[in-house]
Amino acid sequence: MGAGHAHKLYRHGHSRVHALPPHTKLTAVFAFVVVVVSTPREAVWAFALYAALLAAVAYVARVPAGFLLKRLLIEIPFVAFAVLMPFVAQGERVEVLGLSLSVSGLWGAWNVLAKGTLGVAASVLLAATTELRELLLGLQRLKLPPLLVQIASFMIRYGDVITDEMRRMRIARESRGFEASGVRHWGVLAKSAGALFIRSYERGERVHLAMISRGYAGSMPVIDEVTASRAQWSYALALPATALCVCLLGWTL
Amino acid sequence: MDPVTEPLSLEVSGLAFAYPDGHQALFGVDFRIARGERVALLGPNGAGKTTLVLHLNGILTGGAGTVTVAGLPVGRQHMAEIRRKVGIVFQDPDDQLFMPTVREDVAFGPAAAGLKGPELERRVDSALARVGMADFKDRPPHHLSFGQRRRVAVATVLAMEPEILVLDEPSSNLDPASRRELADILRSLDVTVLMVTHDLPYALELCPRSLILSDGVIAADGKTVELLCDEELMGRHRLELPFGFDPGSVTMGA
Numbered sequence: 001m002g003a004g005h006a007h008k009l010y011r012h013g014h015s016r017v018h019a020l021p022p023h024t025k026l027t028a029v030f031a032f033v034v035v036v037v038s039t040p041r042e043a044v045w046a047f048a049l050y051a052a053l054l055a056a057v058a059y060v061a062r063v064p065a066g067f068l069l070k071r072l073l074i075e076i077p078f079v080a081f082a083v084l085m086p087f088v089a090q091g092e093r094v095e096v097l098g099l100s101l102s103v104s105g106l107w108g109a110w111n112v113l114a115k116g117t118l119g120v121a122a123s124v125l126l127a128a129t130t131e132l133r134e135l136l137l138g139l140q141r142l143k144l145p146p147l148l149v150q151i152a153s154f155m156i157r158y159g160d161v162i163t164d165e166m167r168r169m170r171i172a173r174e175s176r177g178f179e180a181s182g183v184r185h186w187g188v189l190a191k192s193a194g195a196l197f198i199r200s201y202e203r204g205e206r207v208h209l210a211m212i213s214r215g216y217a218g219s220m221p222v223i224d225e226v227t228a229s230r231a232q233w234s235y236a237l238a239l240p241a242t243a244l245c246v247c248l249l250g251w252t253l
Numbered sequence: 254m255d256p257v258t259e260p261l262s263l264e265v266s267g268l269a270f271a272y273p274d275g276h277q278a279l280f281g282v283d284f285r286i287a288r289g290e291r292v293a294l295l296g297p298n299g300a301g302k303t304t305l306v307l308h309l310n311g312i313l314t315g316g317a318g319t320v321t322v323a324g325l326p327v328g329r330q331h332m333a334e335i336r337r338k339v340g341i342v343f344q345d346p347d348d349q350l351f352m353p354t355v356r357e358d359v360a361f362g363p364a365a366a367g368l369k370g371p372e373l374e375r376r377v378d379s380a381l382a383r384v385g386m387a388d389f390k391d392r393p394p395h396h397l398s399f400g401q402r403r404r405v406a407v408a409t410v411l412a413m414e415p416e417i418l419v420l421d422e423p424s425s426n427l428d429p430a431s432r433r434e435l436a437d438i439l440r441s442l443d444v445t446v447l448m449v450t451h452d453l454p455y456a457l458e459l460c461p462r463s464l465i466l467s468d469g470v471i472a473a474d475g476k477t478v479e480l481l482c483d484e485e486l487m488g489r490h491r492l493e494l495p496f497g498f499d500p501g502s503v504t505m506g507a
Binding site for chain 2: 132133136154156157158160203206207209210211212213214215216217222223224
């Protein structure tokens, strides 16, 4: 995780979507998700239109469908429970292929599945067209609490360092003949985790010292000023604006 | 060269310090470093070297004595200025390089001092060029080799245009080629350097003058080659030369 420059979700490219300033993209995705979530679930055609919108964005961003669909698999564990809803929900029931299913449960499952998939697809597109680093700049620009942005940024920087430390500790354990093979060994693993925590904590102190030495006084200096022109904003917001029209139609029709 | 008549980069006088747990690390340290000098600070483990270094930019304070950097006393009222003037390169580059990309890391110090835009970019470029890392600007630090990371760590400090560069064990964990490259870089810089090290040949190679810190006091101050040749002095302060190394037979390039 957190390979900083080349994280796995990112797909290098030079499309217009890639070139948009990160905070416009973040705002657009957030607004899009809000619109999708507030659409009535009975307006099935609206969700088809949303999917078409995302497909259009993917086309402009030159993200291949296969790439997008494979990344979508991540939502499976989250929607697994939606599949259960038709079986366990109460109320009016219908027979489908010999199974007795609840109508409200079916609608509920459809609701979770459709909105969840669209939300995940929008996020996958965002991640595919925006570098992690840029995302952080965007969040900073959107005035997310600076402490949260700093924590996220250190996570990117030190994820690999700590993984590496963990790997070295494992090698050291195994070199002395330790093989975690059962519950009896959990104690050793727990102690390793504790030692890793203390090491990371101490590294945190040393990093803080290095930061103070270079003039850190509580807030990160702004190094990259991200700005967006009116045209860039309107280009990014075209997605949620169109979605909003669809949503309003969904409520009125 | 008489250091006293030159403009001083660093003056430490009567510095004593005890940690809150009562352990006293420094017992009255006095020395002066003139502008442009390269000085090695030698001493066994536990001599108080790190404690001394942390006093130079005011991270540790509260003991007796004073530290003056280019005429400015280290104290609360000039802290930002002092931290810009004293560039400390810590031993582990993973601690020093905490930003996601090399460029942002080098920009951190000057940006904290208020620089922006093209001026900031110019500082970053020149600092990276001075350590020969200009091509690695947009790389994340953890994708660099250890030697490259150490060089970037030096650049992060150079970007602040410090009065004095303080290096903590600069040669540790470097392979011989990276070690030589770093030496070439340090020699090419026109800043005052204080190098804290155990690596005596490295001190001899780079620093004409050395200080020996032992038991919290400056035990010796003189030409590096003379100190290293004084077997009795070296033995008394647990400083040992590598096997087969004879400081008297080395001809100095610098």
